[in-house]
Amino acid sequence: GESVGLHLPTLSVQEGDNSIINCAYSNSASDYFIWYKQESGKGPQFIIDIRSNMDKRQGQRVTVLLNKTVKHLSLQIAATQPGDSAVYFCAENYSSASKIIFGSGTRLSIRP
Amino acid sequence: DGGITQSPKYLFRKEGQNVTLSCEQNLNHDAMYWYRQDPGQGLRLIYYSQIVNDFQKGDIAEGYSVSREKKESFPLTVTSAQKNPTAFYLCASSTASGTSAIWAYNEQFFGPGTRLTVL
Numbered sequence: 187g188e189s190v191g192l193h194l195p196t197l198s199v200q201e202g203d204n205s206i207i208n209c210a211y212s213n214s215a216s217d218y219f220i221w222y223k224q225e226s227g228k229g230p231q232f233i234i235d236i237r238s239n240m241d242k243r244q245g246q247r248v249t250v251l252l253n254k255t256v257k258h259l260s261l262q263i264a265a266t267q268p269g270d271s272a273v274y275f276c277a278e279n280y281s282s283a284s285k286i287i288f289g290s291g292t293r294l295s296i297r298p
Numbered sequence: 299d300g301g302i303t304q305s306p307k308y309l310f311r312k313e314g315q316n317v318t319l320s321c322e323q324n325l326n327h328d329a330m331y332w333y334r335q336d337p338g339q340g341l342r343l344i345y346y347s348q349i350v351n352d353f354q355k356g357d358i359a360e361g362y363s364v365s366r367e368k369k370e371s372f373p374l375t376v377t378s379a380q381k382n383p384t385a386f387y388l389c390a391s392s393t394a395s396g397t398s399a400i401w402a403y404n405e406q407f408f409g410p411g412t413r414l415t416v417l
Binding site for chain 1 (some may be wrong): 338406
């Protein structure tokens with residue numbers, strides 16, 4: 187399953203499939219990006235980050251891809267599990283503003 | 299929740315009352331932050347502090363106040379001047395180093411949040 191930017195708030199995928207959550211950022215000066223996972227009623231948890239001098243970074247079952255040309259960031263989750271159900275936020279660092287800006291998030295739901 | 303505690307988990311306030319939300323961390327982090335989250339939306343920065351006895355306004359500071367008298371604590375007061383205070387409030391902390399640009403590269407650890415409802 188794949189979502190398009192932050193305008194599609196919900197992504198539904200079959201358990202075991204790969205999930206792809208996309209994020210479009212607006213500031214070409216942003217040089218650090220983070221993905222967070224937020225379960226219902228809890229605070230966000232860090233998943234993975236990437237700096238602008240990289241185009242790919244892998245973690246455990248997750249991969250973040252950065253395409254600076256089109257200002258696009260994606261989070262890939264391999265073999266999606268029920269525990270992956272959550273809202274996923276991308277966040278970017280505006281160097282000039284020296285703070286992190288969060289997107290509105292994508293809700294990932296898992297079909298059994 | 300990474301050594302950050304927020305209390306209470308749920309808070310109810312009458313209109314016109316000030317209320318203070320607690321945030322404590324034992325991670326020895328220099329920087330602390332307060333965010334507000336509304337349903338279906340991302341996090342918006344209210345205030346942040348990079349060092350004790352110093353703090354800066356974020357994007358939506360109006361109607362809020364903070365203090366940073368101790369490294370471990372960063373309480374947020376929601377004043378009666380905040381016109382729409384009902385929201386989920388999240389506190390976070392991170393290491394802070396060097397220039398104001400560099401601190402943002404450090405992972406932020408979030409607390410469990412406080413849900414504030416104005417009656």
